[in-house]
Every structure is written in structure tokens, then in C-alpha cells.
Amino acid sequence: MTHKARFYVVWKGRNPGIYATWVDTEAQVKGFAGAKFKGFDSLKAAQLAFEGAAQPKAEQGALWHLTSPGGEMPEQPIPDSLSVDAACSGNPGWLEYRCLDNRTGRVVFKEGPFQDGTNNVGEFLAIVQALAWCKEKGLKLPVYSDSRVAISWVRQKRCKTNLKPTEHNQKLFALIRWAERWLAENPYDNPVLEWNSRLWGQISADYGRK
Structure with a gap:
């Protein structure tokens, strides 16, 4: 307890x-x-x-x-918030990601599968897409991710992946370029928070494939 x-x-x-x-x-x-x-x-x-x-x-x-990775969180996540998660079958591998409304449990969006992707790339894209969705809807909901790497990339407004372009992941790299451009051009008020798996268990958007 x-x-x-x-x-x-x-x-x-x-x-x-x-x-x-x-x-x-x-x-x-x-x-x-x-x-x-x-x-x-x-x-x-x-x-x-x-x-x-x-x-x-x-x-x-x-x-x-609340807005930096590594710190302790309150006893429970903020109810009115979004959570994102990615699942990848390898490194690289088949990648998909999604966003969940923590209040209702509704899937806000899901993308993929994309070939030759990585989990961190998926988490990064999911966070940015969640921020873009909130901005379009006029919402300031916090966005949770359990990936410190992806959160840091969002703050730096750059996907610092070592993933190499292939003939199979061109669409994925197009999404990365879109996400970086969106971050460069769009200020946002939504806190991007690290999900505390130690206290709260798996993130609500988790695919349950571990």
C-alpha cells in the first residue's frame, strides 16, 4: 500500500x-x-x-x-488524461502504437503496423500525435508515456533515433518528419508526464504483450 x-x-x-x-x-x-x-x-x-x-x-x-522524468508521482495518475504506448515485435520490427483516454478507457487513435520500426520511435510518434489531437480539439489533457527516451525527444523536438531508413519504413520516416515539424511549429500547454509503472503498474494503453 x-x-x-x-x-x-x-x-x-x-x-x-x-x-x-x-x-x-x-x-x-x-x-x-x-x-x-x-x-x-x-x-x-x-x-x-x-x-x-x-x-x-x-x-x-x-x-x-510532474513534468520531468525520474521524479516520484502522486499516488494515482491524473484521471482526465491520455496515455500512449507502442509495441514492436523486434528491434527493428513490426511497430504499432495507440492512445487511450484514461477517464473512459476509449482508444483515441491507433496506428500501424509499420515495418522496420522501434518501440521508442512509436512512443515518440504517439506522444506527438496525442498532442496534435488535443490541440485540434482544444484540450489541455496531460499525456502519459512510460518511455523516458521518447519524452526527452519530444522536449528536444527531435526524434534522435538510430533507426536506419529502409525500403519498408519510408512511411514511418515520413511520420517522424511530420512530428518534428509539428513540434517546431506548434506550442502546446499539455504536460507530457512519465507513467510511474512501479507505483501504478503497466500503463493503461499497454498492449499486454510483454
Whole structure:
């Protein structure tokens, strides 16, 4: 069972401070780019942490960082959000990817199979397509992926794959060019978050083929 914090310190959010409930904390950090916050067992510990430093050190404990990979997440994923996942039969191999609405469980889109692809390429394309779909619909839903590599590529606006072009993956490389161009030309407000498989299990969009 996940231990629940009693107090939360928000160092970077809409209104930095100490909050007694996750609901109040989430209101300060959800959708806020670069939000930084952490849970504590006591008010005293929270006060010392908040007054002691504006930026906590990593060795002081797990920092909940909604928009960067590697940090701890809240006890549950944000319900109103999207999740993406890719499945690839080899490296390279037959690739497909999809996006799921976490509130309803509905498949928002699915693509593939594509020959001579990789899992990270699929995750990258799925994230960008989810962002493009949200922008078209006027939605600011967070997008979850369990691929740190793909999340970093999205932030850098470039698919840094070592995959080689072949006669079979020309359509896949056309999608990569589209995704990079879309990222270069379209600002977006949707947080791209890492799915915490350790706490939450397999990502909701998972193909279940592992």
C-alpha cells in the first residue's frame, strides 16, 4: 500500500506554499510546467523544508516533479488524461502504437503496423500525435508515456533515433518528419508526464504483450 503524505510543500506552482490535502496541492501543480512539490509526514517537516530552501536537494528524498522524468508521482495518475504506448515485435520490427483516454478507457487513435520500426520511435510518434489531437480539439489533457527516451525527444523536438531508413519504413520516416515539424511549429500547454509503472503498474494503453 502506498504511504500517503499528510502535508505537501509546493516549491514551484501557481501559489507556492504548504497544503494539507492532495486536492489543494493538485490545484497548484496540475498543468503547471515544471511544477515541483513533495509530501511530508508532519507539518513541522513541511515547514522546515519550505523555509529551508526554495529548491530541495535530490538526496533529501523523492521530489514529485510532474513534468520531468525520474521524479516520484502522486499516488494515482491524473484521471482526465491520455496515455500512449507502442509495441514492436523486434528491434527493428513490426511497430504499432495507440492512445487511450484514461477517464473512459476509449482508444483515441491507433496506428500501424509499420515495418522496420522501434518501440521508442512509436512512443515518440504517439506522444506527438496525442498532442496534435488535443490541440485540434482544444484540450489541455496531460499525456502519459512510460518511455523516458521518447519524452526527452519530444522536449528536444527531435526524434534522435538510430533507426536506419529502409525500403519498408519510408512511411514511418515520413511520420517522424511530420512530428518534428509539428513540434517546431506548434506550442502546446499539455504536460507530457512519465507513467510511474512501479507505483501504478503497466500503463493503461499497454498492449499486454510483454
